[in-house]
Amino acid sequence: MARPLFDDIDQVAARVAGAPHLIVFLDFDGTLAAIAQEPALAGLSPHMDRVLRALAEQPHVSLAILSGRERADLQSRIGIPGLTYAGNHGLEIQGHGFIFVEPTAAQCTEATKELAAAISRKIQGIEGALVEDKGLTLAVHYRLVPEDKVEELRRLVHSVLAASNHPFQLSTGDKVYEIRPRVYWSKGTAIDWIRQQLDKPGALPIYVGEDEDAFAVLPDGLTVKAGGAGETAARYSLADTAEVRKFLEWLDQQLRLKEASTPVIRGSQVRV
Numbered sequence: 529m530a531r532p533l534f535d536d537i538d539q540v541a542a543r544v545a546g547a548p549h550l551i552v553f554l555d556f557d558g559t560l561a562a563i564a565q566e567p568a569l570a571g572l573s574p575h576m577d578r579v580l581r582a583l584a585e586q587p588h589v590s591l592a593i594l595s596g597r598e599r600a601d602l603q604s605r606i607g608i609p610g611l612t613y614a615g616n617h618g619l620e621i622q623g624h625g626f627i628f629v630e631p632t633a634a635q636c637t638e639a640t641k642e643l644a645a646a647i648s649r650k651i652q653g654i655e656g657a658l659v660e661d662k663g664l665t666l667a668v669h670y671r672l673v674p675e676d677k678v679e680e681l682r683r684l685v686h687s688v689l690a691a692s693n694h695p696f697q698l699s700t701g702d703k704v705y706e707i708r709p710r711v712y713w714s715k716g717t718a719i720d721w722i723r724q725q726l727d728k729p730g731a732l733p734i735y736v737g738e739d740e741d742a743f744a745v746l747p748d749g750l751t752v753k754a755g756g757a758g759e760t761a762a763r764y765s766l767a768d769t770a771e772v773r774k775f776l777e778w779l780d781q782q783l784r785l786k787e788a789s790t791p792v793i794r795g796s797q798v799r800v
Contacts, residue, residue: 552734553592595617
């Protein structure tokens with residue numbers, strides 16, 4: 529069971545103070561931005577935008593934002609240059625000096641588009657259902673679907689998948705079915721790949737989000753489940769986006785205090 533992060537804040541502070549660099553991985557929906565009734569309505573609050581920009585200016589911090597959204601959509605909603613953006617559950621990544629698209633998923637874009645059209649036709653009679661074609665993956669949102677129609681929607685989505693000639697995998701999220709090509713790639717794999725590209729020896733990885741694959745690849749990092757605890761491999765938990773923002777503000781303050789207390793050597797003089 530994950531412990532509330534602020535219950536162990538002194539231990540967290542010690543790890544942050546002892547790290548030469550931080551690589552901070554953050555989920556978008558449900559972590560940085562509150563879950564919206566429709567995906568297009570999600571966005572950063574002014575306070576969250578401010579703290580992300582402050583962290584992005586820190587010389588010993590690398591920020592990476594991860595999402596099930598398309599990378600271009602994610603990047604437009606954050607709008608901060610110099611970050612690493614991983615969209616479509618890590619299948620497409622862009623950062624300073626590198627860009628990646630998982631090749632098998634890229635080859636399946638036409639099949640994904642056809643599947644999105646087939647599901648749209650199948651569920652068109654269900655009020656509130658929304659199919660989102662994200663290029664490399666697709667999502668079926670049912671937050672606005674009446675409760676007595678949710679099971680029917682589930683059966684229809686599964687029936688289309690069962691009839692597909694291409695291998696897709698389905699996972700569930702918060703009132704959404706995520707459908708992607710069956711490839712050996714996840715947010716966890718993406719995090720490993722990003723760490724290799726950034727090449728920061730000794731860096732402390734911090735991940736705040738909801739993805740269990742991501743928690744699993746960071747056994748020695750600071751892993752934080754956003755949106756409460758429950759059954760998880762994460763070490764810590766934060767209740768909601770407000771607590772995430774509070775933690776990021778605390779982190780920015782800790783780093784500024786650390787920078788201010790670092791001796792600066794100029795010739796034979798030392799300034800503290």
